[in-house]
Amino acid sequence: IEPASDGMVALCCVTGQQWQDLCAMIGAPEFGDDPMLFGFIGRLERKEEVWERIHAFTSAHTVDEIVDLASAFRIPCGPVGDGLTLPGYDHFVERGVFVDHPQGFIGPRPSIGFSESTLAPRRPAPALGAEGDEPEDGPGPALGTDPARPLAGVRILDLGTFWAGPVAASFLRVLGADLVKVESHVRLDGMRWATGFQRDHLWEWSPGYHGANPGKILVALDLTTDAGQEVLGTLLDTADVVIENFSPRVMDSWGVTWDAIRGRNPRAVYLRAPAFGLDGPWRDRVGFAMTMEQVGGLANRTGHPDGPRLLPQGPVDMFAAMHSVLAVLLALADRERTGTGQLIEAPLIEAALQASAEQVVEASAYGNVLGCLGNRSPAASPQGLYQVAVDDRWLAVSIESDAQWANLQGLVDGLDGLDRHGDVDRIDEVLGAWSRGQAGRESEERLWQAGVPAAFCVHPNHSGGTAQHGFRGFLQWYEHPVTGSTPYFSYPFLVDGAHLTLGGPAPTLGQHTDQVLESLGLDEAAIARLWEQGVTDDWPVGVPRP
Structure with missing residues (x-):
């Protein structure tokens, strides 16, 4: 998200072509030709140099000018939306994305559209204590008979x-x-x-x-x-x-x-x-x-x-x-x-x-434009990330009830007499000073044992690898022809007490081509012709074979 002359503009380069096109657009083609900047790691190492050139371009143009130009280059882009501006974007207006709610505010319609089916209209939510509509009697349509494989045959x-x-x-x-x-x-x-x-x-x-x-x-x-x-x-x-x-x-x-x-x-x-x-x-x-x-x-x-x-x-x-x-x-x-x-x-x-x-609902109902809260939350206080004794390691704490707050006060000196909603800045100072004397995972365990919701933050590379994940068999390991023994995340639910099997590793390029073509009735000669004509291959075009 970069500064434009009249606001903020969104840009996103994932592919190498998009990066080269962005460099051409901002007048820095030498960046696009620099091998060190081909990958995001190199761009991060030289981020100040890269940002300076990007900002020099974006700050000299309006959001609309940048979006029009980036779209012509097919670079992912757009305005940066909030609860006030989103309903007014021409694309959403023309498509009827935001609709009136029966209780007096606007919000997004359901995200899915069907060519033949019509979704039920929006109805007011029942008042507190009132009963909602009862579902229709009788079973719904069934897909398959095996609860673990309801789509068998599809x-x-x-x-x-x-x-x-x-x-x-x-x-x-x-x-x-x-x-x-x-x-x-x-x-x-x-x-x-x-x-x-x-x-x-x-x-x-x-x-x-x-x-x-x-x-x-x-x-x-x-x-x-x-x-x-x-x-x-x-x-x-x-x-x-x-x-x-x-x-x-x-x-x-x-x-x-x-x-x-x-x-x-x-x-x-x-x-x-x-x-x-x-x-x-x-x-x-x-x-x-x-x-x-x-x-x-x-x-x-x-x-x-x-x-x-x-x-x-x-x-x-x-x-x-x-x-x-x-x-x-x-x-x-x-x-x-x-x-x-x-x-x-x-x-x-x-x-x-x-x-x-919630941003559009809040703006249309009350005129409030919500923004950033950092690590805080309207539903929990105090809530934040606090550095522990190890460099760049953090402890997350989130207090949702007075009982949890009392538990935290009993563990951390200096919190007595503070209001958990009104003294958040001072609470952050006290918790920050306390956590810097903690060893990380040990402090997480102490807080949990005291009835305080907390978690030691892990690097994304280690997600899914906790003892709890291991106990529940969350990782499924498969042997891949190139990467060897490789872990894969299960879907986050159990059927009859077990994760559904993923069935194997990700395929290599073209791994099952002949198998699929044979299943479609092609004989060996016809398949060979497709390989000879370059209709199929197991190697990317443009990459030299060793």
């Missing part, structure tokens, strides 16, 4: 890229569906390049790719070729669900439109999850989860009150993925009733707006 065609689409498809596969992922060896799934590793077969080392694609069957196809399109068409003919999250123009250019799918496979459910939706002024803009956090208001609440707006760093992908999973389940259940599939629109930005909805 075929998923995964055309997704990066994170939101592949994660949604992965969850459906873990629920029992058969899945084939299509990926181009000409232009790899961009998440394959999101890695800090510098080693051979770099595209097989991305933690993000591994996390989004465990256990998948992968076929490599160049969909710009007629032969690749023919194979794709055969896969579409038998798919129950098709998932993609490119910008709309990509699937349109490949002819993978709703009309085309419905014409050849009326029972198919087609989920499209572009950044900003299938229509509207921002339709063709690209964006990642971080872009949605910038534009959609989450960054407006992340940071210290007197500091810059920061990014939550990616949770919107998971929001959108889970919304998409629910939408697919609803559409499949409805297909049991109607016999036909439908188009689902699940824009990334509208998932973000669900998470930031």
Whole structure:
């Protein structure tokens, strides 16, 4: 999030092409040619130098000027939204994203749209103590008979890229569906390049790719070729669900439109999850989860009150993925009733707006524009991060009740007589001085034993590796052909006391191509021709073979 001449502007460079285009846009092409700046680690090491050039450009232009230019370069960008400005953006106005609530405020509509189904209208929440509407009698539509594999027999065609689409498809596969992922060896799934590793077969080392694609069957196809399109068409003919999250123009250019799918496979459910939706002024803009956090208001609440707006760093992908999973389940259940599939629109930005909805509700109902609170919370006080005796190691404390506050007072000297809501600055000073004399994990245990919610902060590299995770079998280990023994996170729920199996490691590029092609009826000679013609491969185009 950078300063413009009339406000703040959001920019997000994930791919190497986006970084080079940004350098060209700000008049610093030498940065784009500098090998040290190809990766984010090098940019961080020279951040002051890089920021100076970026700020010199952005501060000389308005938000609209920067967004127009960055959009022409296809760099993810946008204005930085808050509760007051979000409802007025032309894209949201044209698409009718914000709606009146029966109780007198506005908020985002549901994030998912269906071509054939109509969602129930918004109703007032019941008053405190009142009873809500009773659900209809009788069981709902059932999908499968095995609680651990309710989607057994359902075929998923995964055309997704990066994170939101592949994660949604992965969850459906873990629920029992058969899945084939299509990926181009000409232009790899961009998440394959999101890695800090510098080693051979770099595209097989991305933690993000591994996390989004465990256990998948992968076929490599160049969909710009007629032969690749023919194979794709055969896969579409038998798919129950098709998932993609490119910008709309990509699937349109490949002819993978709703009309085309419905014409050849009326029972198919087609989920499209572009950044900003299938229509509207921002339709063709690209964006990642971080872009949605910038534009959609989450960054407006992340940071210290007197500091810059920061990014939550990616949770919107998971929001959108889970919304998409629910939408697919609803559409499949409805297909049991109607016999036909439908188009689902699940824009990334509208998932973000669900998470930031309180800002629009608060502004429309009371005129309050919410901003950053740092590590504090309106629901807990005191709450914060406090450095322990070890350098750059932190202890999180969050007090939600007077009983917890009394427990903390009994453990930490200097808190007696302080009001937990009115003396927060002084409380932070006392807790900060106390924590600097603590050893970290020992202090976490002392606080927990005293009835105080606390946690020792761990580096993301170690997330999922606590003793509690180990006891519950959260990590699933699989042998990958390139990365060796590799841990994968389970989904955060148990069925009959166990995590659902992920089924294997993430696939290598083109790992199952022949297997998939054979299942479609291609003989050995036909498959060989596809390899010879470059329609398929197990090596990225443009990367020299050793």
